[in-house]
Amino acid sequence: MKRSTLIAILTDPQLWVPVVVLILGTTLLMTLR
C-alpha cells in the first residue's frame, strides 16, 4: 500500500468514528462481564 494511501486512511475521520465506537463497545463488554 502506498504511503499516501496510508496517510489518507489514518487521517480519515470515517475510520476513527468506528474505531472509537469499537474500543468503547469492547470496553463496555469487558466491564459487563
Added chain:
Amino acid sequence: MNEKPSVTVERSTLSLHKLGVFCGLAAAVWLGSAEAPTKLVNSGYSPFILSMGMVMGAFVARWTVPTLLKGTGFLFSDLRDKPHLIVWALLAGMLWAVANTLTIFAVRNVGLAIAFPLWNTNSLVGLFWGWLLFKELRGSGIKGWAKVLGGAFAIVGGAGILALATSQQSSNAPGRAAVGIMAALGAGVLLGTMYIPYRKAYISGMNPLSFVTIFTFGELGTVTLLTAINLGGAGNMVTELHRARTMLFWPFLGGFCWVIGDLFQNFAAKYIGIGRGIPLSNTNQLWGLAWGALVFAELSGLSSTGKLLVFTGSGIMIAGAVAISMAAPLDSELTNWKQAMDRECERYGLNTQQVAAVVAGDDPHAGQPHHRRWWEVLVMCIAVGIFVWLALGTRAQHIYVNIPWMIVLMLATLVPLGVCGTLLYRRTRFS
C-alpha cells in the same frame, strides 16, 4: 478453467431506488428466516456456542456465495483496486461481533422485550451517520425527511410492541437491569456504526460481494476471541463445540440464510443508502415472528391483548416500511450523494467515472466473462462437504413443527430470493 461467454441479456431499466427497496425487503425475509434453524436447537447449549456456530456457517457461506456468483478473480481484482477498504471491511466485522456478544448479555439480563427495541435503534444510529458522514437525506425536503425518519421510528416502535407482546422472558428478567440496558444500547450504537464501513465501501465503487468476503474475517476472528474469553479459554471453547456437534448443523444453516439476507442488506445500503436500507431490512422481526408463530406455535398461549399487540406492532412496522419505500431521493439529495462519492475518489485516488458507473449499478467489468479458477471448485466442495458432514451427524430434535406452514414460509422465502436475485442480475449484474 474458462467460463463460456454468457448470452447477452438486455439490462433492465428498473430504478435504483426500487431495486434497493426490493433488496431491503428481501434482506428482511432472509435475516428473519435465519432465526428459524436456530429454533430447532434444544436448550442446554451456551448462547456463545450457538452464536459461534452461526458465524462459522456464515464464514463458509461468505466465501462460497461470492465465489459462485462472481468468481475469485473478480473479487481479488475489486480488492486490488480499493485496498484501503479492507481496513473498513475488517472493522465492520469486528463491530458486528462485539455487538452480537452484547446482545447475548442484554437478553440474559433484561429479556428480549426490553433488549430488542433498544438494539433495534441501530437503524436510527445508522441514519444519523448516513446524514452526518455521507450527506444522505440532505436536500431531500421536509416530505423526504418525514417519510424516512417517520418510517424508521415506526419500525423501531413496531419492533418494541412486537417484542413486548411475544417475549416470555420479560417478567422473569434478573435484577441486573441496568447492565442489560447498557448492553442493548451499546449493541445498537455498534450495529448502527457498522453501517459506516458499508456505505463508505459502496460509494467508493466496491462490490458488496467483495466487502462481505473480507468482513467475515473480522467477524469470525473477533467472535472466536470473545467466545474463548467468555467460556474461560480456548480449551473450554473446543470442548463446548465438540459437545454441540449433534446440533451444529442448525446454527450453520441459520448462518447461511443470514448471509443471503446480509448480502441483500448490503445491496440495499449501496443503492438506497443506510438511512433507508437499514430500517427496511430491520423489519426482519416480522418474519422471525411468522416462523415462530406459524411453524413453531410459539404464540399458541397468547392472550387476546397479546394478539392485538402483535397485529398493532406488525401494522406499524409495515406502515413504516411503506413510508420509506415511497421516499425516493430527489435530485437535490442525489447531488449530495455524489459529493460524498467525489470525496472518496479524491482522497483515495479512485477513477471518478468508473466509480460513478459502479455506484449507478453499471460496473463496466460486471457483464464480462471472467476466468474460473480450479480452487473455486475446491472451495465449493469443501463448503458442501462441511454442510453434509454436519447434517449426517445431526440428531433429530424433538420440537413441534407445523409442516404445511413450514412449506408455505419456505416458498415465501425462496420467492424473494428468485425475484430479487433476478432483478439484481438484470439491472446490475450483481455489481
